Amino acid sequence: MSWHQDKNQTALHRKSALSTPMGKPSTPKDATRRAGSFSRESRDGWTTIRFFLLCCAAACLTACAAKPPATAFERPVTHALPVTESTPLRTALAPLEAAHPNESGFRLLPSGTDALQMRIALARAATKTLDMQYYIANEDTTGKLLLGAALYAADHGVRVRMLVDDLNFKDIDRTMAGLNSHPNIAIRVFNPFGSAQEGVFQRTTNLFTQIDHFTRRMHNKSMITDNQLAIVGGRNLGDEYFSASETLQFRDLDVLAAGPITADVSASFDDYWNSSIAYPLQVLNKQKFDAKELDQTRDDLRQHWRTNADPYNAKPLNATPLASQIAQDQLGLTWAPAEFKADLPEKIEHPSPDYVSPPMQRLAELMRDAQKDFLIISPYFVPHESGVKAAGELTHRGVRIAVLTNSLAATDAVAVQAGYSPFRVPLLQQGVELYEFKPQQNTARVRFTGSHSRASLHAKTYVIDRKILVIGSMNLDPRSANLNTEQTLVIHSPALAEQVAQIFERAIAPDASYRVTLADPAQLAYLRSIGAPLSPLVWTDVEDGTRRTYIFDPQAGFYRNALTGLFSLLPVNAQL
Numbered sequence: 001m002s003w004h005q006d007k008n009q010t011a012l013h014r015k016s017a018l019s020t021p022m023g024k025p026s027t028p029k030d031a032t033r034r035a036g037s038f039s040r041e042s043r044d045g046w047t048t049i050r051f052f053l054l055c056c057a058a059a060c061l062t063a064c065a066a067k068p069p070a071t072a073f074e075r076p077v078t079h080a081l082p083v084t085e086s087t088p089l090r091t092a093l094a095p096l097e098a099a100h101p102n103e104s105g106f107r108l109l110p111s112g113t114d115a116l117q118m119r120i121a122l123a124r125a126a127t128k129t130l131d132m133q134y135y136i137a138n139e140d141t142t143g144k145l146l147l148g149a150a151l152y153a154a155d156h157g158v159r160v161r162m163l164v165d166d167l168n169f170k171d172i173d174r175t176m177a178g179l180n181s182h183p184n185i186a187i188r189v190f191n192p193f194g195s196a197q198e199g200v201f202q203r204t205t206n207l208f209t210q211i212d213h214f215t216r217r218m219h220n221k222s223m224i225t226d227n228q229l230a231i232v233g234g235r236n237l238g239d240e241y242f243s244a245s246e247t248l249q250f251r252d253l254d255v256l257a258a259g260p261i262t263a264d265v266s267a268s269f270d271d272y273w274n275s276s277i278a279y280p281l282q283v284l285n286k287q288k289f290d291a292k293e294l295d296q297t298r299d300d301l302r303q304h305w306r307t308n309a310d311p312y313n314a315k316p317l318n319a320t321p322l323a324s325q326i327a328q329d330q331l332g333l334t335w336a337p338a339e340f341k342a343d344l345p346e347k348i349e350h351p352s353p354d355y356v357s358p359p360m361q362r363l364a365e366l367m368r369d370a371q372k373d374f375l376i377i378s379p380y381f382v383p384h385e386s387g388v389k390a391a392g393e394l395t396h397r398g399v400r401i402a403v404l405t406n407s408l409a410a411t412d413a414v415a416v417q418a419g420y421s422p423f424r425v426p427l428l429q430q431g432v433e434l435y436e437f438k439p440q441q442n443t444a445r446v447r448f449t450g451s452h453s454r455a456s457l458h459a460k461t462y463v464i465d466r467k468i469l470v471i472g473s474m475n476l477d478p479r480s481a482n483l484n485t486e487q488t489l490v491i492h493s494p495a496l497a498e499q500v501a502q503i504f505e506r507a508i509a510p511d512a513s514y515r516v517t518l519a520d521p522a523q524l525a526y527l528r529s530i531g532a533p534l535s536p537l538v539w540t541d542v543e544d545g546t547r548r549t550y551i552f553d554p555q556a557g558f559y560r561n562a563l564t565g566l567f568s569l570l571p572v573n574a575q576l
Contacts, residue, residue: 069276070188073283077274078161078186080266081129081227088127088323089228096326096335097259104261105333106491108499109254112243113313115235116142118256120314122225123149125322126158131224131269133163135217135473136236139175141304142244143237145314147175148301154184155298163273165218166192178297180281187281190218190272191348216348218272219484221473222265229322230257230265232340232472232489234460241458244312248412250458251437251507253377253500255471255489258326258333264340268487275345336493343485359474359488360481364390366464366490373400375463375504379437379456381405382419382477383427392430400433404508406457407436407539408564409555416477418564421553424516425536434516435508438541439555457507461500469497510542514554527551 083090096105109115123130123146130153137143154160160182166189180187193214224230233254239245241252257265272278309315325331341358367374367390374394381403383391391401408417424434437457462470472488474480491497507513519527519538527534535551542548553560 070279070283071276073280075188075278075280078159079270079274080131080224080263083227083260083263085128085226087226087228088321089125089226089326092323092326093228093259096329096333100259100335102337103259103335104338105258105331105335106338106489106493106496107256107332107334108496109231109233109256110503112235112241112249112252115231115233115252115254116145116242116244116312116314117316118254119146119223119231120149121322122223122229122231123153125229126153126225127156128158128226129224130158130160130226131163131222131266131273132161132237133218133220133222133269133272134237135165135219135221136238137162137164137176138236138238140239140244141308142239142242142312142314144175144301144304145308145312146237147179148305150185151179151182151298151301154179154182158184160185161269161273162187163190163218163269163278164188165190174293175297175301177281177285178294180285181294188273188278189281189284190275190279191216191277192279192284216351216483217485218345218348219473219480220268220272220342220487222269222487224262224266224269227266228258228262230262231255232257232265232487234458234471234473242312247454249455251455253459253461253471253503255491255496256331256333257338257489258331259335261338261340261489264342265487268340268342272345272485275349277345277349334493334495336491336496338492339490340487341490342487345485347485355482357481357486359472359486362490363462363470363474363476363488366462366468366470367394370394370399370464372465373402373463374465375501376401376403376405376476377457377459377461377504377507378403378476379406379411379458379460380413380416380420380475380477380479382416382479383423384478385426387476388423388426388430391427391432395431401431402433402435402504402508403427404435404437404457404504404513407438407514407556408553408560409557410437410439410454410456412456414560414564419477421564425518428516428518428537435513436516436539437507437513463497463501463504466497466501467494468492469500471500510540510547514539514541514550519551523549 081087093105097103109118130150132150139147150160150162162185164187176187179185191214221234221236222230222232231254234252235241235250235254240248240250243249305314320330322331326333339362341362343357343359347355347357395401405420406412406417408414408421411417427434437455439454439456460471460473460475462476464470469491470488471491472486474486474488480486508515516537516539519534519536523538524534532551537551539550539554540547541554548554553564556564
């Protein structure tokens, strides 16, 4: 059986006890957490401390007139390709769908190389439409490879729509602005707080005169081809997500989806694309391009492809077209019932304290029904008291809860660590297992945990009883529940759930993560004997075959520890 999102279940004025992470009736205190916040993904350039200090300066800024809605500009309403449209992908998938009624096909993309190759393959496979929705889209090495693939599709008659959140959409590079002048490419910016041509002062003024909208961001991440194939998961578009950065490697996880569930992903994309706060790029960016400049952009991207496709492993999947791989059952799809849960854009367009996030609500329901174990991979994990209580209710009836999140040394958002760290002791006291991802991975594997550069956890995925897999853009924190828009796939497949469970078990191994536990009496006695501070927590790992124990956040250094302490003193809890 295939489940489809019922938008009536996500009405803005529906109250629920699931409006906070991990379940608890909403309280006035919880409601304050929905007020403002800022986004914490990579490359956004903002930190909570800067946000807080800027808020203090907001009174000094002059107000600006509210910008008109996006519907005031020339901006055609468009929709996904009908699923009945004849395309090579539909022809290839039809026999498989007939053999698996009410199911969709899935394939995990655990490595950056897998994820990059599949996105390139999706762009090359498109014959009618290509839709992309991302929180971050960088014009770096892999970003230009993907933009080049999108241009290739547009040059072959494919309609390309690209929707990007504004928080990380800095001054527009000529590549993306040039592509926007292509007759088959349209780029829109979601919830902008300024034009690329405005100065820093004006953009900052816009920020504070529209503060409630600024703090709410479109965090969705998807790529859809011909309304037949889609990629959903945690990855943005940038080198650090595709094993292509020499300094930072985000450990992430996506899933390729094929078949009926793709229509639900497309319907959500259309909701955002046609919303009143999705602005055409040309309204914000005043650069003008003639045909010669578009030709130059095309030449530059082609040269970029010739130079970088092989070194960055971008093209192996192109040897055999995806439609042929599907027809020959070579794509490795696992067929299973699935649900797609997504926030509505109204979560940002028309904020309401009564809004209930469908992805968070569904996860809370699945968590409550867990019988054996609940595995959590969430790089930004802020459970608050409600999460601790909900976890305790499960562990007390014998359900194993194990959490993998970032260590202070590995995180790219120190402020979030300040929000998470006070709940470590209460979680451990409730019987929850805590693991914190290490910043250096010395294993030779080139999969989820394999790299020698600085590593940071970024995947957002959950496994319930090793039967159900939840994967998407949603962290387990109040920001995902109340401020950002999110999307998730709920896949009812023991096979896929077990695959991710095995990834989880490898990632919590002592060479990849620290195990956080309560200090036992012997350890406390030893600390007293040497005159060391009495730490309630200890971290253990294995390095070069030697077991090590720490009494402070390991490898974080003085600066990060001090900054965490500072954040814990600031009134920024609502920003997490």
